[in-house]
Amino acid sequence: MIFNSLTFLVFFGLVMALHYAPFFSWHQKKINLMIASYLFYAAWNPPFVILLWISTVVDWWAAQWMVRAKTERTRKLWMLTSVVVNLGMLGYFKYGGFLLSNFVTIAGALGVVYHPPGWDIVLPVGISFYTFATLSYTLDVYLRRSKPAGSFLNYALFVTFFPHLVAGPIMRPTELVPQFDEPRQAKPNQIFFGLALLTLGLFQKVVLADGFLAPVVEAVYDAHGQLPGMLDSWVATLAFAGQIFCDFAGYSTSAIGVALCLGFAMPDNFRFPYGAVGFSDFWRRWHITLSSWLRDYLYIPLGGNRHGRARTYAALMGTMLLGGLWHGANWTFVVWGGLHGLYLSVERWLKARFKGFTPGRIAILGLAVLTFLLVNVTWVFFRAKTFAGAGVVLKGMAGMQVKPEALIPFGPMIIAMIIVSAIFGTHLTMRNTTLEAVIERTPAVALAGIWTLLLFAVIIEQGQGSAFIYFAF
Amino acid sequence: MPSSISHSDAHRAEVRGLREGALPPGLRQTASNRPGQAQPVPTRDIPAQPWVKIGISVLCAVTLLTSAWEWNARTNLGLHAGDIDDSAQAWAEQRRLADAAPVAIVGDSRILFDTDLGRFQQLTGVRPIQTSIVGTSARALLENYANDPKFHGLLIVGLADLSYFRPVGVGLGGPYLKNFGKNGKPSQLTGLWIDRFLQRYFAFLDSDYRLSHMAERLDHGLRKGTDSPYEEVWKISETFDHRQYVMWDQIETNSYLRAHARHAWNGFKGPKIPPAIAAAVVARSAEAVRRIRARGGDVIFIRPPSAPQLRINEDPELPKAIGWNALLAGTKAKGIHADDLPQAQNLVIPEWSHLSRKCATVFTDVYVRRLVQLTTRLKLRADAPPPLSRADCVPQRIASL
Numbered sequence: 064m065i066f067n068s069l070t071f072l073v074f075f076g077l078v079m080a081l082h083y084a085p086f087f088s089w090h091q092k093k094i095n096l097m098i099a100s101y102l103f104y105a106a107w108n109p110p111f112v113i114l115l116w117i118s119t120v121v122d123w124w125a126a127q128w129m130v131r132a133k134t135e136r137t138r139k140l141w142m143l144t145s146v147v148v149n150l151g152m153l154g155y156f157k158y159g160g161f162l163l164s165n166f167v168t169i170a171g172a173l174g175v176v177y178h179p180p181g182w183d184i185v186l187p188v189g190i191s192f193y194t195f196a197t198l199s200y201t202l203d204v205y206l207r208r209s210k211p212a213g214s215f216l217n218y219a220l221f222v223t224f225f226p227h228l229v230a231g232p233i234m235r236p237t238e239l240v241p242q243f244d245e246p247r248q249a250k251p252n253q254i255f256f257g258l259a260l261l262t263l264g265l266f267q268k269v270v271l272a273d274g275f276l277a278p279v280v281e282a283v284y285d286a287h288g289q290l291p292g293m294l295d296s297w298v299a300t301l302a303f304a305g306q307i308f309c310d311f312a313g314y315s316t317s318a319i320g321v322a323l324c325l326g327f328a329m330p331d332n333f334r335f336p337y338g339a340v341g342f343s344d345f346w347r348r349w350h351i352t353l354s355s356w357l358r359d360y361l362y363i364p365l366g367g368n369r370h371g372r373a374r375t376y377a378a379l380m381g382t383m384l385l386g387g388l389w390h391g392a393n394w395t396f397v398v399w400g401g402l403h404g405l406y407l408s409v410e411r412w413l414k415a416r417f418k419g420f421t422p423g424r425i426a427i428l429g430l431a432v433l434t435f436l437l438v439n440v441t442w443v444f445f446r447a448k449t450f451a452g453a454g455v456v457l458k459g460m461a462g463m464q465v466k467p468e469a470l471i472p473f474g475p476m477i478i479a480m481i482i483v484s485a486i487f488g489t490h491l492t493m494r495n496t497t498l499e500a501v502i503e504r505t506p507a508v509a510l511a512g513i514w515t516l517l518l519f520a521v522i523i524e525q526g527q528g529s530a531f532i533y534f535a536f
Numbered sequence: 537m538p539s540s541i542s543h544s545d546a547h548r549a550e551v552r553g554l555r556e557g558a559l560p561p562g563l564r565q566t567a568s569n570r571p572g573q574a575q576p577v578p579t580r581d582i583p584a585q586p587w588v589k590i591g592i593s594v595l596c597a598v599t600l601l602t603s604a605w606e607w608n609a610r611t612n613l614g615l616h617a618g619d620i621d622d623s624a625q626a627w628a629e630q631r632r633l634a635d636a637a638p639v640a641i642v643g644d645s646r647i648l649f650d651t652d653l654g655r656f657q658q659l660t661g662v663r664p665i666q667t668s669i670v671g672t673s674a675r676a677l678l679e680n681y682a683n684d685p686k687f688h689g690l691l692i693v694g695l696a697d698l699s700y701f702r703p704v705g706v707g708l709g710g711p712y713l714k715n716f717g718k719n720g721k722p723s724q725l726t727g728l729w730i731d732r733f734l735q736r737y738f739a740f741l742d743s744d745y746r747l748s749h750m751a752e753r754l755d756h757g758l759r760k761g762t763d764s765p766y767e768e769v770w771k772i773s774e775t776f777d778h779r780q781y782v783m784w785d786q787i788e789t790n791s792y793l794r795a796h797a798r799h800a801w802n803g804f805k806g807p808k809i810p811p812a813i814a815a816a817v818v819a820r821s822a823e824a825v826r827r828i829r830a831r832g833g834d835v836i837f838i839r840p841p842s843a844p845q846l847r848i849n850e851d852p853e854l855p856k857a858i859g860w861n862a863l864l865a866g867t868k869a870k871g872i873h874a875d876d877l878p879q880a881q882n883l884v885i886p887e888w889s890h891l892s893r894k895c896a897t898v899f900t901d902v903y904v905r906r907l908v909q910l911t912t913r914l915k916l917r918a919d920a921p922p923p924l925s926r927a928d929c930v931p932q933r934i935a936s937l
Contacts, residue, residue: 106723255587274748328553355567474755503583
């Protein structure tokens with residue numbers, strides 16, 4: 064089920080009715096929420112609920128046995144059990160075909176001809192998200208950052224809680240499990256603010272990402288042999304920057320709004336990322352829950368910045384390469400992650416080299432523009448399905464296409480550029496504040512007018528229930 | 537060791553997470569501010585605003601705006617409530633039914649518009665399952681059935697020659713076929729049912745009149761060399777239950793929309809189909825027909841009419857000898873060509889490619905009466921209504937010309 068579907072609206076109405084029904088105890092309401100979450104997930108592919116159960120049960124018991132373990136070796140064994148089971152499922156469903164095709168390629172290069180049977184495995188929706196969420200539970204317990212959850216129901220509900228289940232924000236158990244301890248009821252103003260956030264998220268996804276930006280991106284990236292020139296390549300890539308932001312931030316905003324309506328707090332996942340000045344700043348603003356997860360459970364265990372310069376750069380590159388692979392089983396994603404790793408490494412080196420440099424306002428603006436443009440270069444590898452496809456667009460962006468073709472009609476191009484400029488401008492101006500702070504300063508009449516326009520646009524755009532891009536990750 | 541996920545009174549205050557009033561900028565921390573530690577319950581600050589009043593006024597304003605939009609859709613755009621639109625999910629629903637059906641139809645938009653399923657049933661007692669798809673090669677759909685061991689019935693293959701004999705690609709129906717399995721998932725089915733329910737009451741819910749589509753169509757080809765959305769095919773049909781397509785009445789009555797639809801076809805101009813390609817298509821079709829027959833099914837081809845303004849290009853691009861005639865000979869299948877049906881001549885084809893709503897019923901009547909002569913799988917009912925003719929659908933003033 065996706066937020067931008069009619070099915071979800073009916074589902075959410077029923078969940079709200081059950082959640083606020085006076086005749087259910089809090090314990091029963093949590094069970095209701097868990098059943099609803101399983102239905103939410105099963106609406107795609109019912110058998111894959113089994114994977115959720117496996118993940119839930121294994122991690123619950125792994126954490127339980129970890130605290131009961133008498134030796135450090137036993138603790139480690141239970142932690143490894145959890146890691147192997149979770150990453151094993153992820154590896155099998157997400158990377159099995161990728162690994163097999165690479166094995167065949169390497170074998171072929173060594174002169175061994177191998178024809179494996181077709182790897183026709185369906186990727187369970189959101190497996191990367193809930194795998195990371197549940198892994199953080201056993202890892203936090205292992206690292207003695209937290210105790211195991213006190214109740215299996217609370218833990219199982221943390222894993223399955225539908226607002227974050229399939230596309231994040233990737234929540235840690237310490238962020239959500241305590242919220243299940245006592246009854247949660249949002250006040251009317253919280254519910255209405257949650258609905259406003261849900262509307263904003265749907266507007267970003269349905270109207271901006273799917274309605275106006277996706278066709279411009281597809282005109283170039285799915286052009287099937289037509290060669291884009293400089294203008295088309297840049298416009299399509301900038302449009303993709305807008306599309307991926309509106310798609311993913313739209314989902315996160317909707318998820319936060321939905322959880323708020325039920326009385327739960329979820330963490331920010333985006334903080335005006337295109338207003339970032341530099342790449343470490345970008346990753347503090349883009350998909351925050353993933354970047355902090357990678358930092359806490361990969362970068363720091365790899366040594367972080369505590370073991371000298373070389374080790375730091377190696378940890379940085381390793382983290383970003385694996386972060387790229389997390390997004391998809393394709394070498395293009397690895398290159399995307401690698402480019403970000405390279406950017407971060409260069410930035411780190413520059414900061415060390417020019418320690419005393421303090422940029423002025425103009426310099427900050429210039430650096431923000433430079434960051435945005437360089438991020439756009441990485442998006443080419445994220446969006447293109449092959450290196451050949453990425454090469455065509457990059458060649459176009461560099462103005463090196465010999466016989467470029469016009470691919471994007473004028474009207475959609477202008478609309479897309481207006482939207483992307485508005486996103487970039489908004490991120491720049493709001494980079495040091497929060498949405499909530501700005502809303503609080505805005506007159507209520509203006510808020511009502513904006514909310515009305517957003518909701519009306521969502522309704523008349525209608526949408527076609529297309530899935531969020533990050534569902535595939 | 538912090539006890540941040542276990543139940544304890546000490547933590548109650550900090551697990552609320554929701555805070556009235558916006559936090560000053562810089563105070564709302566995220567996980568990026570707290571490296572290497574258990575993350576606490578996040579704080580969601582609620583901006584101090586009269587949210588209930590705002591929400592209720594938004595609800596009222598949106599209701600008013602949507603009502604005005606609905607009024608505009610009905611009065612100015614000519615859309616109707618009850619036009620339930622088509623979708624990949626709706627196609628998948630019919631495709632699943634087709635497995636056990638005695639008669640199924642595949643093809644492009646012509647057989648989709650030009651078959652009145654109700655008339656078919658009145659004449660034969662059988663309601664065929666309509667699985668044609670607009671802008672799609674009927675050959676791809678024929679092969680889809682050929683690869684389906686569950687289908688044993690009669691397959692009617694309606695074709696527009698150039699679409700059927702196109703050398704590569706499936707056309708717009710590609711995603712329908714590719715996502716067939718996915719489109720039967722519970723969430724897709726419930727979405728389809730709710731969508732249909734709403735479309736029975738709201739005319740503005742029409743995929744051709746989405747906000748983004750209307751905005752993009754303001755571009756009347758301002759950039760040379762690109763496919764302007766203005767040049768695309770706009771709405772020309774209405775869809776009812778069982779994927780019954782009919783010509784949208786606005787195409788028959790609104791000269792601007794009719795002219796645009798004709799313009800969008802661009803006369804079906806294109807390169808000639810090489811004889812070698814045509815022969816390859818015939819060979820693939822023969823194999824598909826053989827496989828359906830091998831398990832007890834059968835195939836009959838139908839070529840619905842198109843207007844002389846299109847035939848002037850269609851015929852030279854694919855002469856009947858290497859197209860239609862070769863197809864029937866190569867597949868050893870029977871076929872009904874609109875040219876060979878005297879009662880189906882000079883019907884009304886408003887935008888030159890698809891019959892008017894009334895003439896689709898006449899054409900169905902004519903071809904079904906011929907169909908029952910070609911197959912033993914269908915019989916004309918004893919209480920079948922009397923035959924229809926051109927006079928039943930062509931306006932009097934045109935008929936007398």
